[in-house]
Structures are given as structure tokens and as C-alpha cells.
Amino acid sequence: MIFRVATFNTNSVRARAPIVLAWLKDNAPDVLCLQETKTPDDAFPGEAFTQAGYHPFYRGEKSYNGVAMLVRESLRAENTAFGLDDGGPADETRLLATEIHGIPIVNTYVPQGRDPNTEFFRYKLEWFSRLRDYFERHFSSRKPLLWVGDFNVAPETIDVHDPVRLSGHVGFHPDEHKALATVKAWGFVDVFRKHVPEPNQYTFWDYRVRDGVARGKGWRVDHIWATRPLAERSTRAWIDIAPRLAQRPSDHTVLAVEFHL
DNA sequence: ATGGTCGACTCTCGA
Numbered sequence: 691m692i693f694r695v696a697t698f699n700t701n702s703v704r705a706r707a708p709i710v711l712a713w714l715k716d717n718a719p720d721v722l723c724l725q726e727t728k729t730p731d732d733a734f735p736g737e738a739f740t741q742a743g744y745h746p747f748y749r750g751e752k753s754y755n756g757v758a759m760l761v762r763e764s765l766r767a768e769n770t771a772f773g774l775d776d777g778g779p780a781d782e783t784r785l786l787a788t789e790i791h792g793i794p795i796v797n798t799y800v801p802q803g804r805d806p807n808t809e810f811f812r813y814k815l816e817w818f819s820r821l822r823d824y825f826e827r828h829f830s831s832r833k834p835l836l837w838v839g840d841f842n843v844a845p846e847t848i849d850v851h852d853p854v855r856l857s858g859h860v861g862f863h864p865d866e867h868k869a870l871a872t873v874k875a876w877g878f879v880d881v882f883r884k885h886v887p888e889p890n891q892y893t894f895w896d897y898r899v900r901d902g903v904a905r906g907k908g909w910r911v912d913h914i915w916a917t918r919p920l921a922e923r924s925t926r927a928w929i930d931i932a933p934r935l936a937q938r939p940s941d942h943t944v945l946a947v948e949f950h951l
Numbered sequence: 952a953t954g955g956t957c958g959a960c961t962c963t964c965g966a
Contacts (some may be wrong), residue, residue, distance in 0.1 A: 701966080702958055727965085728959065753959050754966095802966060842966095896966085898955035939958075941966080 727756030830878025879921035
């Protein structure tokens with residue numbers, strides 16, 4: 691069977707619900723992971739997704755953060771949980787974990803970090819360290835596992851439009867690369883890169899950069915990573931730029947991967 | 952180019 695997973699930073703799920711619904715209809719994913727829903731739970735537009743045939747799971751707050759998963763109604767999502775459970779800040783609106791077909795899926799909206807000289811940046815680095823411990827505590831890298839979402843880091847030189855100028859900026863800082871690499875070393879494969887080695891593959895363009903998409907001023911900060919036994923089963927991966935070019939564009943695109951299970 | 956533009960919500964912040 692084919693298992694199709696996708697991720698999309700909505701920058702407000704209420705503002706972008708039409709984009710999400712259109713993408714569901716056109717692409718029929720089994721799971722769509724959302725970040726930056728920016729919506730308290732009592733205002734989440736769950737009914738629209740239910741009518742489209744998807745069961746919504748979500749945890750949000752006013753104005754900031756927020757994660758959600760839309761799961762095709764014919765599938766069973768088990769063991770759904772929110773947040774890091776290590777006694778530190780749980781950040782329940784940044785991490786949503788569930789299990790589908792026995793495969794754990796962890797959807798994260800990693801702290802953005804703001805600026806390398808701030809406490810927010812140190813918090814981001816620490817968050818990656820806590821997340822590695824979370825994977826170590828709950829899962830095995832010898833079994834199928836998916837880590838999906840807005841990681842807020844472009845991991846390699848090929849993942850930004852100007853690696854020389856951007857080196858040291860938030861999202862492309864050596865300390866972030868090291869922190870993310872430590873999580874990867876636990877046992878993840880970058881599934882998109884496995885299928886698409888070419889440069890100029892971006893999932894985010896800053897609204898503030900004029901004609902950024904046309905001029906190729908992007909970043910690849912959204913990811914779908916899998917442990918080896920699952921990565922071996924991936925068959926294709928692609929970026930769908932449609933949401934970035936829509937009438938009411940998002941700053942991110944959709945990233946999608948297919949597996950044969 | 953320390954600019955620029957979004958979204959939520961308040962007259963500003965976070966990305």
C-alpha cells in the first residue's frame with residue numbers, strides 16, 4: 691500500500707484553510723502535518739477538515755505557534771500526545787506525536803530562534819537536544835519513525851540561496867547545524883534529499899524579500915525525516931509550490947513524501 | 952540594503 695505524508699507551515703490555519711482544503715482534495719494524503727496554526731483550540735476550523743474526510747488533531751494558542759495533524763478518516767491515529775515530557779517547558783503547541791499503521795509520526799514546530807545573540811536562540815539549540823532525548827526515550831532508530839515539520843533550520847549549503855552571506859544568520863548558523871546534526875545522528879535520513887539531490891529546492895521564502903520566489907531567494911527549512919527502515923521504503927518526494935503562489939500566499943510550501951508499506 | 956511583508960491583535964510583535 692502507498693502511504694503519503696505531507697507538511698505545511700500555514701502561518702494561520704484560519705487564513706489558509708482554503709489552501710489546505712484544496713491541497714487535501716488534489717493530493718489525497720494520508721496525513722497532513724501543520725505548523726503555525728496560530729489558533730486557540732476553541733477556534734480551530736476542525737469541521738471544515740472533517741467534512742473533507744480528515745480527522746483533525748490540534749493544539750494551539752492565540753497568535754503564536756500551534757501544531758495540527760489531519761488524518762484520513764479511514765485511518766486510525768493512536769497514542770496521540772502533545773509536547774516534550776522531560777519536565778522542562780512542554781511546548782505542547784510545538785510538538786504533536788501520534789501513531790498510524792504502527793508508525794510513530796512526530797510533527798514539530800521548532801522554535802525559530804529570532805537572533806543568535808538572544809536567549810531565544812539558546813532555547814532553540816537546547817530544544818534540539820531535548821528532542822534527541824525525546825526520540826531516544828520513546829522510540830528506536832531501528833524501527834520505522836517519521837519526524838516531520840518546520841525545523842527552522844536549512845541543514846546544508848545547498849539548502850539556502852546564498853550560503854556565504856547567510857552563514858551565521860538564524861536558520862543557517864553553525865550552532866544550529868551542529869544541534870540538528872546531533873538529532874540526525876540518532877538515526878534519521880533526510881527523505882526529500884534522498885530523492886531530490888538538485889539545488890534550488892526551497893520550502894520557504896520570506897515575504898519581505900521582493901520577488902523572492904522569482905529570484906530564488908528561498909530556504910529549505912521544512913523537512914520529512916525517517917529512520918532507516920522506513921526511509922528504505924520511500925518512493926518519491928516533492929515540494930508543491932502552489933501554496934506560495936496562491937491568491938493569498940503562504941510563506942511556506944507543502945512538502946510531501948510517499949512510502950510503500 | 953538591519954530594509955522589506957504578512958497575520959493576529961492591538962496600536963506591536965513574531966516570523
